[in-house]
Amino acid sequence: MTTQQIIRLGFTHADIRRIRSCCVRRLSRGVYSVRHVCAVEDHRRLWASIDEGTHSEFTEHGDIRDEIAELDAAVMARCEVRFQIQGQQERRAESDAAAGSTASIRTSSASPPPEVFSHITAALIHGLPIAYPVTHQVEVVRPGVNRRFKSIHVRGVTIPKHHRQEARGTEVTTLERTLIDVARTYNPDISISMLDNALRRGLTTREKILATLAQCLETRNTKRVRLALDLADARRESPAESIAAVRFFQHGFVGFVPQVEFDATSLRAKVRVDFCHRATRLIVEIDGIGKLYLGSGVPREELERERRREQWLRDQGWRVIRISWKELFKESKFEEIRRVLVGTK
Incomplete structure (x- = not known):
């Protein structure tokens, strides 16, 4: 849920601060998830969909899987937010087109910068396994920007158009580009487990990954990517x-x-x-x-x-x-x- 969705249910900002110590988890700025059904009747409006069976509670394992599930929830929440923003932009564009070019320019300048989900975040969207937690941040690419926020890591890498695809109403790096980016950036434990899984499931091939690697503008840690590919084996199952x-x-x-x-x-x-x-x-x-x-x-x-x-x-x-x-x-x-x-x- 976003802050506005919670407020529309009748809660105030002060209420949100209180329920964060009970049944709601903050995933990122302005985005929350309901962790579980609690004993406070006034909170029923928050977790009604869980109580009714429309949604299910988080399964807690008591190990590293919980951290990965929390990051996955944050990624999905940001995807939802970006999808909502895109829908708002499209509706404004239609309205501005009818109102005239001046309004269109004003709306364009107020729009948030475009971003592409990448690295571990893109891997989660593609359904690849994360061997163990290596980041708690949602990872995105925005041209010319390199910044770390509390819940978001922004990279200024340029991603060619043919290395991007649409997923969940927003842009994400392709499977092959995601595997390459992870291999450049993270330990082989992380990248090779993803490569093994993708090759075993037939989602891609070594040839496709190498072809994508040859098209990358970035050359940093290319040897690490090639080593990960050499060590990958589709027969491994976990x-x-x-x-x-x-x-x-x-x-x-x-x-x-x-x-x-x-x-x-x-x-x-x-x-x-x-x-x-x-x-x-x-x-x-x-x-x-x-x-x-x-x-x-x-x-x-x-x-x-x-x-x-x-x-x-x-x-x-x-x-x-x-x-x-x-x-x-x-x-x-x-x-x-x-x-x-x-x-x-």
Whole structure:
């Protein structure tokens, strides 16, 4: 909701300040979201759509996913605001055209500067995964402007017209340009997980991304973009697996093949593993966000299936190393992997 929408429901500016400590979250200047249904009857007008089932409450996981969801909500809110502004501008333009050119010039000078959603913000709009929070700001491009505000990061990069598209009533960088911008700006953990996801879902190809890269006016960190493309692999199925692959590269590990499948006759099923190193008979399994370690509510039957699956691998002579989400950012597990790789050479 915008401030004006909340006021039209009968609230004052003072009310808005109070409800921010209860059931409303400020996403950016003049934009709010309802977090949950509260016990205050006077607030019903705010969360009526949740109570009626038209909208749903935020799902809180108690981990990094909550920060990403909050940024996503801020992005969607700004998209809505820009859509409303665009609609107002179009209506004014029609009115001004009928009234004469002087009014048209006045309206044009009062219009907010054009902006294009980019980087992590564009990735969220395109539905790409964010491995972990790297910014709390909505990211946009405006020609000739480089500024950071509390909730918005404005970049002055020039985006060619063919690197932009319309989405949610506003402009956003194309999927390929978004992947390139993220790879230029953020760690490979972030960019490669997006590339893996986009390639796996068939949203784009390496050839399209390279063609877009060749058209970019910006040349900063081009080597980082090419490295991210070289490391990307459509077989990887989650951001956690992508981060693990980046760690393998950073530690100099080679020979790990993602998503290898075994025919386990005794289990009457196929066993698929995250990473397989055949030369050392080593399996690496990644327990990512929401899989086992962060209270995702995995049923006991699923845990038992995992136990039987892992025991079958060990019975076949494979060594299994499991890496939790937190361990992806520590050295201990990768030193264990190094000892296995070196010890069998």
